[in-house]
Amino acid sequence: MTSLMNRRRFLAGASALLAAPAILRATRAYAQMPTLKVGHVSPRTGPLAGFAEADDYILKAVAEKFAAGIENNGKGWHIEIISKDSQSNPNRAAEVASELILRDEVDIIVAASTPDTVNPVSDQAEINGTPCITTDCPWQPYFFGRGGKPESGFESTYHFFWGLEDVIGAFLDLWSKADVAKTVGGLFPNDADGNAWGDAERGLPKPLAAAGYTLTDPGRYQPLSDDFSAQINAFKQAGCQIVTGNMIAPDFGTFWSQAAQQGFKPRIVTIGKALLFPSVIAGLGDRGIGLSSEVWWSPSHPFASSLTGVSSADLASGYTAASGRPWTQPIGFKHALFEVVADVVARADDLDDPAAIVAAIAATNLKTIVGPVNWAVGPVKNVTKTPLVAGQWAKDGGALNLKIVANAHAPEIPLGGELTLL
Incomplete structure (x- = not known):
């Protein structure tokens, strides 16, 4: 020093x-x-x-x-x-x-x-x-x-x-706008983010339970995994209509492809990190439309x-x-x-x-x-801390657009649309 x-x-x-x-x-x-x-x-x-x-x-x-x-x-x-x-x-x-x-x-x-x-x-x-x-x-x-x-x-x-309390609040705000079962599948990798999001004390489990949601957490998976069959089977057996978690983009791409192959069709998919970027959504094609994530910053932030x-x-x-x-x-x-x-x-x-x-x-x-x-x-x-809202990917005139659809915890950031189910 x-x-x-x-x-x-x-x-x-x-x-x-x-x-x-x-x-x-x-x-x-x-x-x-x-x-x-x-x-x-x-x-x-x-x-x-x-x-x-x-x-x-x-x-x-x-x-x-x-x-x-x-x-x-x-x-x-x-x-x-x-x-x-x-x-x-x-x-x-x-x-x-x-x-x-x-x-x-x-x-x-x-x-x-x-x-x-x-x-x-x-x-x-x-x-x-x-x-x-x-x-x-x-x-x-x-x-x-x-x-x-x-x-x-x-x-x-x-x-x-x-913080995690903010992303959980934004996700719960988003999910509250849809009439779906409160059954959630959690995808948490064995890394710093995944371990924090899935942590029994500081992560998603307690707040989701307090809000009446049932979380199915199959355990930590290794980043860059090539097989999510165990997670998909657990979610299907639990009747999960919502999927959430925190993933890198390659892992979500693998999961989402295998979910389609194995007939798993959740109504809401809200994933941190992986779904932030338009390039990732574009790479998923039509199956990227309707996916949702947290929104830290956007052109409409005031x-x-x-x-x-x-x-x-x-x-x-x-x-x-x-x-x-x-x-x-x-x-x-x-x-x-x-x-x-x-x-x-x-x-x-x-x-x-x-x-x-x-x-x-x-x-x-x-x-x-x-x-x-x-x-x-x-x-x-x-x-x-900085403010946080939640958004959903849509197509407007052929262009991808991340619309803010939930802002209860940061009302100064305007809404850009309403949540639609997958």
Whole structure:
């Protein structure tokens, strides 16, 4: 920690290590500014790559916004972003985070996209006393999955996203809109997300039972499984009309194909993670229409960026115009990460002191494109929550559209349609 606090900073025109696959560097016009380095870890390749689909678009826009520097205590600072691929592997995420901290000497590290990325990155930051901001992971697998204790929390690592209580509330709100039997089949992989969602105490079982639902949980399956016959048979025997859980896209594709082959026809399928992305739904063809999931962010969210001023609708349409691809939910949260970074850099008492940067993170009270980010309001130390609703995939004029159909817990986010049964 001491060596990190006392190390000298590179000037923006000086030579720097070129270890990262994406380094957004200074221009000559700002060569005399001191440089603050931000490390960024994301699953650009592997089964979680859908979460990083918009990385290039977001990083390019942020670099342009940061090009003139950020003022802190009357002095301009150049911001250099060094982005590395976790390859959707927790071990690789820890490795590149360590490289960013120890070799690239980043001053702040940010990460997103499931516990497989944010947890190992946060752990490396905590060990080394590096300020860290993460998102795109329910707070329970982030916090308790890292051994967090509510009374003490962590020193250097902070997280913003929703929690399991929010996704359960959104799912129950969605299911309440249909007249179907309260029989639910649960699909939970043997990974950080699946173990959290299926946990008997903190996961889905207790709230579903309290709401009158019967959950059939056949047990944890190994990610990238090629056979879901046991789960399908259990769901058929229990008469499950609803299927829920948390899966990676390849696993859901296998399950959904085998469900059709084996004659299992639930009326509602609401799956976290796998059904977030239009590319996944498009790959399922007509059997993708009517599937449902949580909605963290959309073009209709009534929030704007504190960094650029763009609305959610404009950010989404800008991505589509630049990429030719439909909007995807992580766009908003990847952008919000850098909103928080910019706000922290502007407010920190001393950017040469990691402790001062951590203090500025903890004191954040910012309206972002995904909603308010304010670590003073909990639910536990180092965690703050963003709003969540639920949506269903539909086709409008041949184009896929994720319509918000349940918003009881975040009524400020408008509905876009009504739930229809499969």
